[in-house]
Amino acid sequence: MRAFYHGVLGWPELTKPPLLAARGGCWFSVPGVGGPTAELHIGVEEPFRPARKAHPAFVVHVDTTAATLIAAGHTVRWADPAEIPGRRRFHTDDPAGNRLEFLDSEHSAGAGRVPFDIGDYERRVRESPCFVCAIVAGTHDSEMEQIIDEDDENIAFLGRYPTLLGHTLVAPKQHREHVVRELDLPQFQRLTGMVHRVARAVEAVLPTERMYVSSLGSQQGNSHLHWHIAPLPPGVPYREQQFHALMAENGVIPWTLGDAVDLAGRLRRALDPPAAE
Numbered sequence: 611m612r613a614f615y616h617g618v619l620g621w622p623e624l625t626k627p628p629l630l631a632a633r634g635g636c637w638f639s640v641p642g643v644g645g646p647t648a649e650l651h652i653g654v655e656e657p658f659r660p661a662r663k664a665h666p667a668f669v670v671h672v673d674t675t676a677a678t679l680i681a682a683g684h685t686v687r688w689a690d691p692a693e694i695p696g697r698r699r700f701h702t703d704d705p706a707g708n709r710l711e712f713l714d715s716e717h718s719a720g721a722g723r724v725p726f727d728i729g730d731y732e733r734r735v736r737e738s739p740c741f742v743c744a745i746v747a748g749t750h751d752s753e754m755e756q757i758i759d760e761d762d763e764n765i766a767f768l769g770r771y772p773t774l775l776g777h778t779l780v781a782p783k784q785h786r787e788h789v790v791r792e793l794d795l796p797q798f799q800r801l802t803g804m805v806h807r808v809a810r811a812v813e814a815v816l817p818t819e820r821m822y823v824s825s826l827g828s829q830q831g832n833s834h835l836h837w838h839i840a841p842l843p844p845g846v847p848y849r850e851q852q853f854h855a856l857m858a859e860n861g862v863i864p865w866t867l868g869d870a871v872d873l874a875g876r877l878r879r880a881l882d883p884p885a886a887e
């Protein structure tokens with residue numbers, strides 16, 4: 611149980627008071643997401659029978675928690691979004707077979723996202739030198755864009771401001787701006803070959819209802835051509851899918867360097883071996 615609640619979910623174990631410690635069991639601190647921190651107190655009844663119906667429901671960032679559980683080999687069962695409209699949630703079982711529920715903090719798929727300063731971002735991308743060329747040269751000022759895959763010609767790295775967990779970019783290493791007219795067909799195919807390879811790794815690591823692949827960009831900022839790979843997680847209401855889900859105007863995922871390093875490691879391990887020459 612400690613390996614699950616502390617090891618997988620990362621909840622700190624609490625020291626039980628001496629009188630209660632004699633009765634066995636263990637306590638954990640449950641971080642509050644959008645609410646107060648709670649405690650989970652676990653004890654064992656004899657004879658033991660796991661709770662299959664009555665269950666605690668924990669408010670978390672559901673996509674991050676689901677990905678963590680899947681990476682640790684647990685099964686995640688997403689609830690039908692029609693059951694509680696707009697609230698994304700799933701069930702799993704702890705190692706003793708007790709049913710657990712995890713759900714977003716608010717009645718919106720955008721819950722868990724944090725506001726993003728579009729004006730500041732726009733100023734920076736329009737004033738800064740090419741960030742893709744800087745990543746290729748190893749001179750970029752941030753480690754958030756962890757490199758997932760690269761070959762002589764192309765490179766794949768994590769997005770710095772993900773609107774969907776697993777947002778990854780794929781770009782040619784040379785500074786090219788136009789996705790069609792500056793690439794001949796074999797170059798285009800090798801680039802989209804890396805898109806396919808990386809997107810398969812993303813699907814292998816993260817619960818994905820539908821994979822979004824797009825090439826956007828602007829001649830007025832971030833002109834280096836790049837493909838976006840963005841996995842839509844299960845249970846997002848229809849109106850919050852597609853462009854709504856991709857727009858930073860609707861908030862971005864709270865994201866740390868530790869999160870990026872962890873996800874990048876899992877994606878690299880999930881890549882298929884390179885195709886034989």
Ligand SMILES: [Zn+2]
Pocket residue numbers: 740741742743744784785786834
């Ligand atoms: Zn460039």
